[in-house]
Amino acid sequence: MNSLAPQGGPILVTGGQGQLATSLVKLGGARIHRVGRPDFDFDRPETLARILDAIEPVAVVNAAAWTAVDLAESEPEAAARANTSGPAELARLCALRDIPLIHISTDYVFAGNKGAPYVETDSISPQTVYGETKAEGEKLALAANPKTLVLRTSWVYSAHGKNFVRTILNAGAKNPTLKVVGDQRGNPTSSDDLARAILSVLAVMEKDSWRDEFAGIYHACGTGETTWHGLAVAALKEATAYGQAMPDVTAIRTEDWPTPAKRPAVSSMDSAKLKRVFGVAMPAWEDSLRQVVKTLYSS
Numbered sequence: 001m002n003s004l005a006p007q008g009g010p011i012l013v014t015g016g017q018g019q020l021a022t023s024l025v026k027l028g029g030a031r032i033h034r035v036g037r038p039d040f041d042f043d044r045p046e047t048l049a050r051i052l053d054a055i056e057p058v059a060v061v062n063a064a065a066w067t068a069v070d071l072a073e074s075e076p077e078a079a080a081r082a083n084t085s086g087p088a089e090l091a092r093l094c095a096l097r098d099i100p101l102i103h104i105s106t107d108y109v110f111a112g113n114k115g116a117p118y119v120e121t122d123s124i125s126p127q128t129v130y131g132e133t134k135a136e137g138e139k140l141a142l143a144a145n146p147k148t149l150v151l152r153t154s155w156v157y158s159a160h161g162k163n164f165v166r167t168i169l170n171a172g173a174k175n176p177t178l179k180v181v182g183d184q185r186g187n188p189t190s191s192d193d194l195a196r197a198i199l200s201v202l203a204v205m206e207k208d209s210w211r212d213e214f215a216g217i218y219h220a221c222g223t224g225e226t227t228w229h230g231l232a233v234a235a236l237k238e239a240t241a242y243g244q245a246m247p248d249v250t251a252i253r254t255e256d257w258p259t260p261a262k263r264p265a266v267s268s269m270d271s272a273k274l275k276r277v278f279g280v281a282m283p284a285w286e287d288s289l290r291q292v293v294k295t296l297y298s299s
């Protein structure tokens, strides 16, 4: 993978203490300038221009989002400010300043019934408020700034922040039995891998200068697919190397774990375009999971 040249202007990363923003800070070096609330707040759109003008970035990565999938069902306006109108305004302000924008989106824009990994040209059909607000955000960001790349990722986990892997490891440490949905499939993605991919994309964009064909949608998720049950079992097995007891993990059906938001059944995505255009290959999710579990138990 390409790495970002140490010289060059600042890269603005939104998303505060979130998973991806934290990985970008950890891996991106001195050029990464992370912002979060209250300084940069999609609920207060006037903060956006203020930050852009204070930092004068050469590129922006928007890793800020409303990611509470179930809560979005009852708080659609707040979710839309973070995922739709906020990113649209950010894209508009970037366009006025001729700044490329990498905007992060999700597999939950898809219905989950294709029966094969989704490619970028497949039609979207979000089933949740979170998915709808992200889908609208993609569309408006692409329309507002001709230098927008939308990177759709999925099932993001890391040693920091709130994510399914950490939730399951905590639950497994306390309970001898767990129940996890085994009929939803997707591609687990390490936030460190996603950060490395984004840094490589930025490096190519800088080295080659902007080309119009860079703009558009890309899928960027861990290689290989599994179920939430498969991910839970793999994480818990890795943790046994660090003295954790292995609980009994039962695979259940979606209807046996009722949630306000209806998640897609199979939302796997094909990341081949990212490799084709930027030379970026996403690592196998099992290898990255091993690293994350190691980090969690060594810290």
Ligand SMILES: NC(=O)C1=CN([C@@H]2O[C@H](COP(=O)(O)OP(=O)(O)OC[C@H]3O[C@@H](n4cnc5c(N)ncnc54)[C@H](OP(=O)(O)O)[C@@H]3O)[C@@H](O)[C@H]2O)C=CC1
Pocket: 015, 016, 017, 018, 019, 020, 021, 035, 036, 037, 038, 040, 041, 042, 043, 062, 063, 064, 065, 066, 067, 081, 082, 104, 105, 106, 107, 134, 152, 153, 154, 155, 156, 157, 161, 162
């Ligand atoms: N997590 C996942 O499983 C997946 C995530 N994605 C996408 O990847 C991107 C990064 O996700 P991830 O790092 O996991 O998310 P996190 O939930 O870890 O972090 C998101 C951050 O966004 C910030 N934020 C939330 N609302 C607002 C707002 N109104 N204004 C400004 N900032 C806000 C918060 O930062 P603070 O409060 O610190 O300012 C929060 O820490 C998002 O676009 C998400 O939709 C896609 C697929 C899967």
Ligand SMILES: Cc1cn([C@H]2C[C@H](O)[C@@H](COP(=O)(O)OP(=O)(O)O[C@H]3O[C@@H](C)C(=O)[C@@H](O)[C@H]3O)O2)c(=O)[nH]c1=O
Pocket: 067, 068, 069, 106, 107, 108, 153, 154, 155, 156, 163, 164, 167, 168, 171, 178, 179, 180, 181, 184, 228, 257, 259, 263
């Ligand atoms: C914690 C837990 C969850 N589940 C189920 C609920 C749900 O169907 C599935 C996933 O759980 P979560 O709610 O943790 O994951 P969820 O919030 O749906 O994760 C999603 O987040 C957003 C931000 C994205 O963009 C998606 O790519 C995806 O990562 O697992 C169990 O079956 N057992 C459990 O113990």
